[in-house]
Amino acid sequence: xxxxxxxxxxxxxxxxxxxxxxxxxxxxxxxxxxxxxxxxxxxxxxxxxxxxxxxxxxxxxxxxxxxxxxxxxxxxxxxxxxxxxxxxxxxxxxxxxxxxxxxxxxxxxxxxxxxx
Amino acid sequence: xxxxxxxxxxxxxxxxxxxxxxxxxxxxxxxxxxxxxxxxxxxxxxxxxxxxxxxxxxxxxxxxxxxxxxxxxxxxxxxxxxxxxxxxxxxxxxxxxxxxxxxxxxxxx
Numbered sequence: 001x002x003x004x005x006x007x008x009x010x011x012x013x014x015x016x017x018x019x020x021x022x023x024x025x026x027x028x029x030x031x032x033x034x035x036x037x038x039x040x041x042x043x044x045x046x047x048x049x050x051x052x053x054x055x056x057x058x059x060x061x062x063x064x065x066x067x068x069x070x071x072x073x074x075x076x077x078x079x080x081x082x083x084x085x086x087x088x089x090x091x092x093x094x095x096x097x098x099x100x101x102x103x104x105x106x107x108x109x110x111x112x113x114x115x116x
Numbered sequence: 117x118x119x120x121x122x123x124x125x126x127x128x129x130x131x132x133x134x135x136x137x138x139x140x141x142x143x144x145x146x147x148x149x150x151x152x153x154x155x156x157x158x159x160x161x162x163x164x165x166x167x168x169x170x171x172x173x174x175x176x177x178x179x180x181x182x183x184x185x186x187x188x189x190x191x192x193x194x195x196x197x198x199x200x201x202x203x204x205x206x207x208x209x210x211x212x213x214x215x216x217x218x219x220x221x222x223x224x225x
Contacts, residue, residue: 035214037159045151045159045202047214059212062117095158102149103204104170106158 002026004096004107011113012086019082020110022096029077030054033099036070036081038092039109046092050099051079086114118142118207120217127223134190136220138203141184148186149204150179152197153219159202163188190222198224 007021022034036048049060051070058070069082079096094110097103120140128134138148148166151159161170163179166186176191186205190197203217 037216044200044219045153045204045216047204047216050214061213101206102161102164103151103159104161104164106160109158 002098002105004098004105006094006096006107006110009111009113011115013116014087014114016086016114017082017084018086018112019080020094020096020112022079022081022107024077024079024098027098029072030074033101034070034072034079035097035099035103037095037097037103039095040089040092043092048081048094053079083112086112088114090114118209118213118215120203120205120215122201122203122217122220124218125221125223127225128193130195130224131192134193134197134222134224136188136190136201136203136222138186138188138205138217139184140186140205140215140217142208143181143184143186143205145208146205148179148181150186150188151202151204152199153202154199162201193222193224195224198222 003025005023030053033052035050038046051058053072067084071080091114096107098105150163152162153159162173162177166181167179178189180187200219202219
C-alpha cells in the first residue's frame with residue numbers, strides 16, 4: 001500500500017533552517033511528483049511547491065521563492081523540503097503529498113516550531 | 117496572486133444537503149479538487165477533476181463546476197461529515213502554481 005512517512009517534529013530558532021523528509025513506499029517513486037503543503041496553527045492549507053521525482057523539476061509558491069528548496073533522492077525514494085531563514089510565522093505542520101495531479105496520498109505531517 | 121474564495125462556514129442538520137462553493141477566475145479552465153480535513157488529521161481527497169469521486173468516498177459526495185464557481189455537494193450529510201473542506205486548483209497564468217481556498221467549516225447538527 002502507498003505510504004508517505006515523514007520525519008519527526010523540529011524546534012528551530014528564528015533565522016535557522018529546517019529540512020523535512022518524506023519517505024515513499026508502495027509505488028514507483030519516479031512516476032509521480034511530490035507536493036509540500038503547510039498548515040499554521042488554526043489556519044488553512046497553503047501549497048508550498050512541487051517537485052517531479054522523475055527529473056527534479058520544481059515549482060515553488062511565489063512567496064517562498066528564495067527560501068525553499070525541494071529535492072529528491074531516488075535511491076531511497078525520499079523527498080526533502082528545506083526552508084531557510086525561518087520566522088515565527090513559519091511555525092506549522094508540514095505535509096508531503098503524492099501529486100497525480102491531485103494529492104491522493106499524504107504524509108502524517110511534521111510539526112515545525114520556530115521560537116527563540 | 118491567484119485566489120480561491122470559500123465561505124468560512126456552512127451548517128446543516130443531519131440528512132440535509134450541504135453545498136460548499138469555491139470561486140476563482142481560472143476555474144473555467146482549471147479543474148477543482150476538494151479535500152476533507154478532520155481535526156488533527158491529514159486531508160483526504162473527496163473529489164478530483166471537478167466531479168470525480170475516488171474509490172472509498174461515499175456516493176453522497178459529489179462535485180460540479182460552472183463558470184468561475186465549483187461546488188461540493190454532500191447529499192444527506194451525516195454527523196461524521198463534520199470537518200473542514202478545502203478546494204484546490206492551479207492558476208492559469210502558465211506558472212501552474214497551486215492554491216487552496218481558505219477552507220469551509222461544515223457543521224452537521
